[in-house]
Amino acid sequence: MHYGADYNPDQWPEDIWPDDVARMREAGVTMVSLGIFSWSRIQPREGEFDFDWLDRVIDLLHEGGIAVDLATATASPPPWATAAYPEMLPQDENGATYWPGSRQQFAPSSPVYRRLAGELVAALAGRYAQHPAVVMWHVNNEYGCHLNMDFSDAARDAFRRWLAARYGTIDALNAAWGTNFWSQRYASFEEVFPPRKAPYSPNPTQMLDYRRFTSDMLLECYLMERDLIRAAGATQPITTNFMGPFKPADYAKWAEHVDLVSDDAYPDPNDPESFRAAAFQRDLVRSLKPEVPWILMEQATNAVNWRPWNAPKAPGQMAALSAQAIGRGADGILFFQWRQSRSGAEKFHSALLPHAGTDTRTWREVVALGEQLAALPALPAGPRDARVALVFDWENWWAVEGTDHPQNALDYLAVVQRWYRALHRRHVQVDLIAPERVDHRYALAIAPLAYLLRDEGAAALRTFVEGGGHLLAGPFTDVVDADDRFRDGGFLTQLGPLLGVRLEDFGALVPTDAAPDAPGEREARFAGSGLAGGAELVGTLVAEELHLIEGADAAVEAAFTSGRLAGHPALTRRAGGRGIARYLGTVPDEDGVQSVVDHVLADAGVAPVVAGLPEHVEGARRGDLVTVINHGGDPVDVPVAGVDAITGERVDGVRLDAWDWALVLER
Numbered sequence: 001m002h003y004g005a006d007y008n009p010d011q012w013p014e015d016i017w018p019d020d021v022a023r024m025r026e027a028g029v030t031m032v033s034l035g036i037f038s039w040s041r042i043q044p045r046e047g048e049f050d051f052d053w054l055d056r057v058i059d060l061l062h063e064g065g066i067a068v069d070l071a072t073a074t075a076s077p078p079p080w081a082t083a084a085y086p087e088m089l090p091q092d093e094n095g096a097t098y099w100p101g102s103r104q105q106f107a108p109s110s111p112v113y114r115r116l117a118g119e120l121v122a123a124l125a126g127r128y129a130q131h132p133a134v135v136m137w138h139v140n141n142e143y144g145c146h147l148n149m150d151f152s153d154a155a156r157d158a159f160r161r162w163l164a165a166r167y168g169t170i171d172a173l174n175a176a177w178g179t180n181f182w183s184q185r186y187a188s189f190e191e192v193f194p195p196r197k198a199p200y201s202p203n204p205t206q207m208l209d210y211r212r213f214t215s216d217m218l219l220e221c222y223l224m225e226r227d228l229i230r231a232a233g234a235t236q237p238i239t240t241n242f243m244g245p246f247k248p249a250d251y252a253k254w255a256e257h258v259d260l261v262s263d264d265a266y267p268d269p270n271d272p273e274s275f276r277a278a279a280f281q282r283d284l285v286r287s288l289k290p291e292v293p294w295i296l297m298e299q300a301t302n303a304v305n306w307r308p309w310n311a312p313k314a315p316g317q318m319a320a321l322s323a324q325a326i327g328r329g330a331d332g333i334l335f336f337q338w339r340q341s342r343s344g345a346e347k348f349h350s351a352l353l354p355h356a357g358t359d360t361r362t363w364r365e366v367v368a369l370g371e372q373l374a375a376l377p378a379l380p381a382g383p384r385d386a387r388v389a390l391v392f393d394w395e396n397w398w399a400v401e402g403t404d405h406p407q408n409a410l411d412y413l414a415v416v417q418r419w420y421r422a423l424h425r426r427h428v429q430v431d432l433i434a435p436e437r438v439d440h441r442y443a444l445a446i447a448p449l450a451y452l453l454r455d456e457g458a459a460a461l462r463t464f465v466e467g468g469g470h471l472l473a474g475p476f477t478d479v480v481d482a483d484d485r486f487r488d489g490g491f492l493t494q495l496g497p498l499l500g501v502r503l504e505d506f507g508a509l510v511p512t513d514a515a516p517d518a519p520g521e522r523e524a525r526f527a528g529s530g531l532a533g534g535a536e537l538v539g540t541l542v543a544e545e546l547h548l549i550e551g552a553d554a555a556v557e558a559a560f561t562s563g564r565l566a567g568h569p570a571l572t573r574r575a576g577g578r579g580i581a582r583y584l585g586t587v588p589d590e591d592g593v594q595s596v597v598d599h600v601l602a603d604a605g606v607a608p609v610v611a612g613l614p615e616h617v618e619g620a621r622r623g624d625l626v627t628v629i630n631h632g633g634d635p636v637d638v639p640v641a642g643v644d645a646i647t648g649e650r651v652d653g654v655r656l657d658a659w660d661w662a663l664v665l666e667r
Helices: 014-027 052-063 079-084 111-128 153-167 170-177 204-231 251-257 274-288 317-327 361-374 394-400 412-425 455-466 590-604
Strands: 002-007 031-034 067-071 134-138 262-264 294-298 330-335 388-391 430-433 444-447 470-473 501-505 524-527 537-543 545-548 555-560 569-576 579-584 586-588 617-622 625-630 636-644 650-656 661-665
Touching: 002 014, 002 361, 014 052, 014 361, 031 052, 031 134, 031 330, 052 067, 111 204, 153 170, 153 204, 170 204, 204 251, 204 394, 251 274, 251 394, 262 274, 274 294, 274 317, 274 412, 274 430, 274 617, 317 330, 317 361, 317 617, 317 625, 317 661, 388 412, 394 412, 412 430, 412 590, 444 455, 444 590, 455 470, 455 569, 455 579, 470 590, 501 569, 524 569, 537 555, 537 590, 545 569, 579 590, 586 590, 617 636, 625 636, 625 650, 650 661
Parallel strands: 002 031, 002 330, 031 067, 067 134, 262 294, 294 330, 388 430, 388 444, 444 470, 470 579
Antiparallel strands: 501 545, 524 537, 524 555, 537 586, 555 569, 569 579, 617 625, 625 661, 636 650, 636 661
């Protein structure tokens, strides 16, 4: 179990470094991420490298028994680079340049940036590939975090090459983009531009492709650096830090290219439900590469600095969230950063070693957590115990939140997280995966807003149901193909026969947070005998007009009870093969989602990890490791039995006060 933080010794005088290592040993730190933003210190001028200081730091850490996750330092180009090569600077859709003075001021597709970054990485890897202190490589940092999309001339040229490789011919592009609409037909790839500022709505498939291109350009930067590290003879694992559900980068596509997934997570202490969002993020990154444990690369010991208001964590909350990551597959607990910065934009961001020193609650909690992690045995790889698959797909995310839809207030992530919260409250293990990965290992799959459904994904869902799985789909599902185009036959062309329903209209509702005087219906109530005892539930955003397919043996489990569709189906059910396929024609509110989840969990026979837990207590399974956490609520007795993974003592039930947690091996 790795334990540590980002370490930025170049921000401090060298006479502090030995004290840093001594304090790291006191805290139980085993590994630090080194040099993430050190490009200007490592390379003060083009063609000139200064490794002497870095040699001393790495040797000092090695002598102290601290391993190094060595960063490539390419996340923030130095001033000399952008002064000499301003063409490497990125631009927004209006053509405005992002200038130096912050970080991440580079166009990912810029040949100049890639050349300079490659020279730095080659020099670093050539010097340190065989150093015994270096146990892992940390490529760049949070790709795309601040610069979600670049529209520069470098991006223009790269986009044209990317399109030529994707489509082969301009006629194929025209067909995919539907360019006969609005006279957009292209005669050559040289006529195509990024979707810069335009008078009105952009071509939706062009925008979808530009998001694919953006993710691919960032991935190309990672692959370039990874390959240079390998070419230098490095055999250590190579990774780059993800950011959970980060829209600009398709991490599902990236995952195969990293040796292990690492992730940065900063749940908001002001939000009493943020531990569920944190659990969602843990399960998402674990699901990306489930056969390999992941690393929590960054979190905060206490308050951050970049929200409008920045609350501290409660006593014990830092360790509780760390335990949550372990329970959901992590084999490393790291923080930003080791020593709190004296100056700069993040000087108010908490750290393991705060400005106030070691006579602080933060430091005492840091030392205590280090002792607990050091006592842990080797743990099984990330859990493959989930019986529920929640479908989450980046390309669909991009398409759902495109423009000019029947309902333009759809927030894909928010809707998926609403379903996740309901599952989390019932303490069931969940994988977050693309539809293509839904298979016989799951008893239940939930696919909300699966608007862009690829052929392979639809085939996997059909096979899943026919083999005995339970599927809950909809609304706004199976609407377009991979190019954001309608298929012949209207909507639900791939899943309609399985579901036994056809969709006539989406029935947009006024969003509940719209202006009070906005005209139109805001909700569509629905009810069914199996849902919350027949009580009326609230549907939002859409109320779809559904019809049962004659002869398909589908049944109505709940009907709309209000609005223009009163009496029409809201939730349908059909037996397909050995399984069950359901379709829900609205987005329920929080209570409604909970009722529907309870209904389908019971029907699919999915049991909780630990039965009888209150909602403020979390239960997770990782092989034979059961993690239970009280996220700040009333004390509770939890019925788990086995061996305490930290103390080695047998337990038969545990008492959890607020922010207490336990890791129990059931063997």
